[in-house]
Amino acid sequence: MNSFNENHSNLAIDTIVQLIWKLGAQTRAELSRISGFSRSTITLNADRLLSLGILIEEKPKGSEGKQNKRKCLMIRKDRGVFVGVELDAYRCEVGLCNIMGKLLCSTSFAVDFLLGPDEIYRVITAKIDELQSELTQGENTILGIGVGLPSPVDFAAGYAVHPAFMPGWHQWPIKDMLAKKYCCPVFVDNEVNTMGLGEAHLSKRYREKNLLFIKIGTGIGAGLIINGEIYRGNSGLSGNIGHIQVDCRSEQCQCGKVGCLEAIAGECALREKAERLAKEGKSPILAKLYANKGHLTLHDIKDAVGSGDRETLYLLQETADVVGTMIGRLVQFFDPKAVVLGGKQVSFGPQYIDYIRSGILKQATPWVKSDFEVNISKFGDKIGVIGSAMLCISSLISSGLTLEEQL
Ligand SMILES: [Zn+2]
Structure with missing residues (x-):
């Protein structure tokens, strides 16, 4: 495949995944109409996404027996999970979401920031491992992690910057630590930003x-x-x-x-x-x-x-x-x-x-x-943990980077 076709193909793949993730189930004809890609480009790349197990194709629920209902392409939801971590002034919540942002399970614990980042990180990872072990093997593969911190954050570096009440957290490399331990992409942001993002994507x-x-x-x-x-x-x-x-x-x-x-x-x-x-x-x-x-x-x-x-x-x-x-x-x-x-x-x-x-x-x-x-x-006190997971999911989907490896 020459480089033009390869780029064209990657663009089509990213577009198909982005559209289905944002708009929900779509037929191949709808995808062609919305994206502007030809039917043959959509077919080629949709088949590739199906063979990779990133998409599934079936009739929408409730259409069984109806003749005219066409099959739709949908994101496969059980390929793995995304971790959301929300740190607050006194508490931390850790949860696992599917790729559509649905919270599958979560747990919370009291936080004393005087203990320092090493100890809090140790408990966070123990909770992630605990939740992961509760899900079926295979479906519990961690595909990415999002973290919300109660402080200003350097988003690119993935750490807190001059936090008001978190001793030892200034430039503490939580992104690098989690990425190394779980071998997956990690995104870190201010917790209110992640809440807003979660609300904007899921409502x-x-x-x-x-x-x-x-x-x-x-x-x-x-x-x-x-x-x-x-x-x-x-x-x-x-x-x-x-x-x-x-x-x-x-x-x-x-x-x-x-x-x-x-x-x-x-x-x-x-x-x-x-x-x-x-x-x-x-x-x-x-x-x-x-x-x-x-x-x-x-x-x-x-x-x-x-x-x-x-x-x-x-x-x-x-x-x-x-x-x-x-x-x-x-x-x-x-x-x-x-x-x-x-x-x-x-x-x-x-x-x-x-x-x-x-x-x-x-x-x-x-x-x-x-x-x-x-x-x-509308997500009540779960918006923090859901929003953190959505930070990771939406960042990966919108960048399209390493999509095949990660999703
Ligand atoms: Zn003040």
Whole structure:
């Protein structure tokens, strides 16, 4: 085969896999129409992908017995798995997904960053091995790994850069370590970026759209998705909204500045403010919970809100308004199709989301179109681990590199 034909063939192979992965099952005729490749090019390369076991060809489910239903080409899903690793401030989740991003199994464990990267890496790999052993041999081949870290990340190098609270992780080579151990491609990114990417790929309504994913938890961060791709900025810092100053007179932030969004509306700030309400006797339910334990959790705050405690509800409204106002300003700047919310604080429920939504709309109306949406992630607290796996899958599919070897 001469080099032109070889390049042409690789392009056709990459295009066929990319189209089926993005659009779902397709007939050969549909693929020819969408891609612009001739029927004979599609046939030649589809047959090659079938013989390699990368695709399967069958009638779509539910069409059995129907005469006119043509066979469709689909991605074979049981050829191996992709690992997703999500590291948070206090916890790590490891999961295995199939090539379409479906989570097959996952496990999580508490993380103490003071233990250093070597020990945390040791537990992560032990969990990967544990999950892998639960699946059938052959189907459990690891084809790639995606990692989401709670810090700025050098995407090309695959490590954290000057993380705020992860001692020893600056330039710690997690990508190289995992790639060497599992002999597969590894991709590392900021965890909110991976969440946004997962949402953009797996929610049909957001596919190929501009999306703002906001994680509200211990930290507050944004993932910017432009036309279905992560926008990383110049130094991997894009979306670092937690340390934008929203009030120059108030709380000290751990980053050294005053009045950062995170210092006012993040988990620690919320707990401290709730404890103040308890100590000052302004909230009887929080005072009782605090007297029993000596501290308060997000769960306690949720319980107080559920019981209709007026002061806790006001606290929630106040902090949600600060977050919503900030997001509204970002919406004015970025003009996304949707804002998707994730992170622990989303579990406060619909009222908290409504407060944030009204804060956003107060800022962004009347400039956003009527189809603009504010929603919570439909994948709940699994979006981090699914998004990390999707970082790897989408990077491999879109690059087309080593497709035959990897998929
Ligand atoms: Zn700060």
